[in-house]
Amino acid sequence: xxxxxxxxxxxxxxxxxxxxxxxxxxxxxxxxxxxxxxxxxxxxxxxxxxxxxxxxxxxxxxxxxxxxxxxxxxxxxxxxxxxxxxxxxxxxxxxxxxxxxxxxxxxxxxxxxxxxxxxxxxxxxxxxxxxxxxxxxxxxxxxxxxxxxxxxxxxxxxxxxxxxxxxxxxxxxxxxxxxxxxxxxxxxxxxxxxxxxxxxxxxxxxxxxxxxxx
Amino acid sequence: xxxxxxxxxxxxxxxxxxxxxxxxxxxxxxxxxxxxxxxxxxxxxxxxxxxxxxxxxxxxxxxxxxxxxxxxxxxxxxxxxxxxxxxxxxxxxxxxxxxxxxxxxxxxxxxxxxxxxxxxxxxxxxxxxxxxxxxxxxxxxxxxxxxxxxxxxxxxxxxxxxxxxxxxxxxxxxxxxxxxxxxxxxxxxxxxxxxxxxxxxxxxxxxxxxxxxxxxxxxxxxxxxxxxxxxxxxxxxxxxxxxxxxxxxxxxxxxxxxxxxxxxxxxxxxxxxxxxxxxxxxxxxxxxxxxxxxxxxxxxxxxxxxxxxxxxxxxxxxxxxxxx
Numbered sequence: 001x002x003x004x005x006x007x008x009x010x011x012x013x014x015x016x017x018x019x020x021x022x023x024x025x026x027x028x029x030x031x032x033x034x035x036x037x038x039x040x041x042x043x044x045x046x047x048x049x050x051x052x053x054x055x056x057x058x059x060x061x062x063x064x065x066x067x068x069x070x071x072x073x074x075x076x077x078x079x080x081x082x083x084x085x086x087x088x089x090x091x092x093x094x095x096x097x098x099x100x101x102x103x104x105x106x107x108x109x110x111x112x113x114x115x116x117x118x119x120x121x122x123x124x125x126x127x128x129x130x131x132x133x134x135x136x137x138x139x140x141x142x143x144x145x146x147x148x149x150x151x152x153x154x155x156x157x158x159x160x161x162x163x164x165x166x167x168x169x170x171x172x173x174x175x176x177x178x179x180x181x182x183x184x185x186x187x188x189x190x191x192x193x194x195x196x197x198x199x200x201x202x203x204x205x206x207x208x209x210x211x212x213x214x
Numbered sequence: 215x216x217x218x219x220x221x222x223x224x225x226x227x228x229x230x231x232x233x234x235x236x237x238x239x240x241x242x243x244x245x246x247x248x249x250x251x252x253x254x255x256x257x258x259x260x261x262x263x264x265x266x267x268x269x270x271x272x273x274x275x276x277x278x279x280x281x282x283x284x285x286x287x288x289x290x291x292x293x294x295x296x297x298x299x300x301x302x303x304x305x306x307x308x309x310x311x312x313x314x315x316x317x318x319x320x321x322x323x324x325x326x327x328x329x330x331x332x333x334x335x336x337x338x339x340x341x342x343x344x345x346x347x348x349x350x351x352x353x354x355x356x357x358x359x360x361x362x363x364x365x366x367x368x369x370x371x372x373x374x375x376x377x378x379x380x381x382x383x384x385x386x387x388x389x390x391x392x393x394x395x396x397x398x399x400x401x402x403x404x405x406x407x408x409x410x411x412x413x414x415x416x417x418x419x420x421x422x423x424x425x426x427x428x429x430x431x432x433x434x435x436x437x438x439x440x441x442x443x444x445x446x447x448x449x450x451x452x453x454x455x456x457x458x459x460x461x462x463x464x465x466x467x468x469x470x471x472x473x474x475x476x477x478x479x480x481x482x483x484x485x486x487x488x489x490x491x492x493x494x495x496x497x498x499x500x501x502x503x504x505x506x507x508x509x510x511x512x513x514x515x516x517x518x519x520x521x522x523x524x525x526x527x528x529x530x531x532x533x534x535x536x537x538x
Contacts, residue, residue: 072420075427083413083429163413163424172330173414176396179333179357 003180004187014170015191021087021156021166022195026149028092033099038129040104051100059097064158066090071162087159095152102144106137139212146203150196167191252488256312264474268310268342273320276303277327277341277466281417283442284499285347286324295324298438299345301494302364302485306343306465309481328416329396333357336466343478344466347436349398350513359471359517360464361478363510365495369402369458372433372440372451374425380432383456386410392421392430399434402459418443426450436461441502462510472517479512 004011039051058066071086081089110133118128138145160169171188175181259266268274278299279286286299304315307322327335327346335341336358347367350360373380380386383406391410393399394417403410413430415421421433422443433440437453444451465478485491486509495506 072423072427075429080427080429161416163415165414169414172395176330177353177401179353181334 001183001187003174003178003183007174010170010174011167011187011191014165014167015195017159017164017166018153018156018195021084021091021159021164022149022153025088025091025095025156026152028088029095029099029152032092032096033103034134036096036100037103037107038126040100041107041129043125055097055100058093059101063090063094063155064161066094067158067161083159083163086162087156087164091152091156091159094155095148098148098151099145102141102148103134103137105144106139106141107133109140110136136212139210142203142207142211146200146207149203150199153195153199154192252308252490253314254308254312257309259477260473263477264342264471265310265477272311273323274303274307274310274343275323275325275341276306277332277335277344278303278324278346279328280326281419282347282439283445284502284504285438285442286345287442288326296498298365298495298498299347300324301498302465302491303343303345305485305490305494306345306478306481309477309484329394330416332466336468339468342467346466347438347463348466349436349461350464351398354466357469358466359469359475360466360513361475362464362482362512363462364465364482364491364512365463366507366510367436367438367461367463369399369435369461370437370440371454371456371458372422372425372443373431373454375449375452377431377452380454382454383408383458386432386434389432390430392424392433393435394418394421397435398459398461403434406458422447422451434458437504438499441499441504445502462513464513470517475517476514479514482512 036051036054039047040055042048042051067087067090070090071083074080107129114132114136115128118132119125123131156166157168159166160172165173168188171184175184178184257265257269259269278295278297280288280295282297282299284297286295286297288294289296301315303324304318304322307318308315311318311321325335325341327341327344329346332344332346332348333354336344344358345364348354348360349367350363354360371380371383371386380389383403386403386408387410389410390413391399391403392413392415395414397414400412403412413421413424415424418433418435418439421430421435424430425433426447432454433443433451440453444453465482467474467478482491485494491509492506500506
């Protein structure tokens, strides 16, 4: 285990990168998810088409493929971002597609009569969504949104593919330097648990506080 | 009676089909193609040695790289494995099974072993040997043993053809430099007091792509790898031509198997003496424009026991203990 304690500063830097990748990507993904979910339930057919095209392409492509494609292929058409920004864009886009579907499920769980009543009161469609539907929809899907957050913590490891040295990348590099895979992989696994388990507990609290009790 | 005849026919057909399909699995087996092989009579080994066991099993599994032109490359057009490491592997196979390089057939099987898994596949027994541009160094010797070196490679700098700013190792200071994960390049640069901004990828083609896109200004790793990338770049890249380090490449095997290691070193001596080593170099790395170097003498260091024991003895000087 010495190899872990000797390199604690590198591990901490890796954990910081994982945390910043996860938090930034989740915020962006949430915005994407809200927009795409509203598209998918919109009364305007072209918007529905755009929404389902987005979800079906992004959600059904492996994250590793998206990551490498975005980083290596897009510069050939003039789009060149740093590795860190590329990782955030890809993680956000990918996670956004899952959040969109989750929110859509939440929207569908709100009784249809509520939207009809709100429309009858003279609210516009965006207002119906924002004021009446989404507050209830989101509270219904706190648990799955939390699972997506935890999945994102782990998915961020794929940023290592495009040279962002986050937690798992730190472990891999140290393994290459020291040839001691077992203590380093154990340390990386424990570090992920230190991030994911408290996230789970916190999400449970949020759920108990806000979830709709029926 | 009639039924039995049908069964016999069915059996013959089935066994022919099986034979036809037998070699089409994904693990590449040795293919023919060359006819300059020296015939070796089937050697006899003391019972219980690794050599005897492999000979009895009729199979030697070697971990190698599948993406390195000149050293170990799975040719995308015909699926054949080509390169100096592959040739050395086949010649080791001849030393175990006898015959010629062409008569080995599927007795020598190559499996892909990327840099980061090389110790693991040896320790787990997935492969019997690793011949994968594998630099001998002290840290690795605590995990596995090395026969050889069978060649001494060196590290060089690769830049875009139009680059005029990077001419020496010191010019890398503050520059964005790419290398592979698991490479000893970072340590080599530190040893030369160079402080570069390092980008690490899993494979070297990714480094080449990053260089082409201008994400990095230079790629530093073993010359054998860089030559392949320059060759594939259609004059987009060039080598600077400096020695960043010397890399003795060895054959990795399970820690503590001293008899097998001694056999491998003897076999290397034999193929160097017979000229097969030189021929193997000339038809692989030599074809990429590298002059044939002098063959190194295998380093017959004293055994240091089983894995995870810290190697007390090493004959590799400290300054060269750092590479991919």
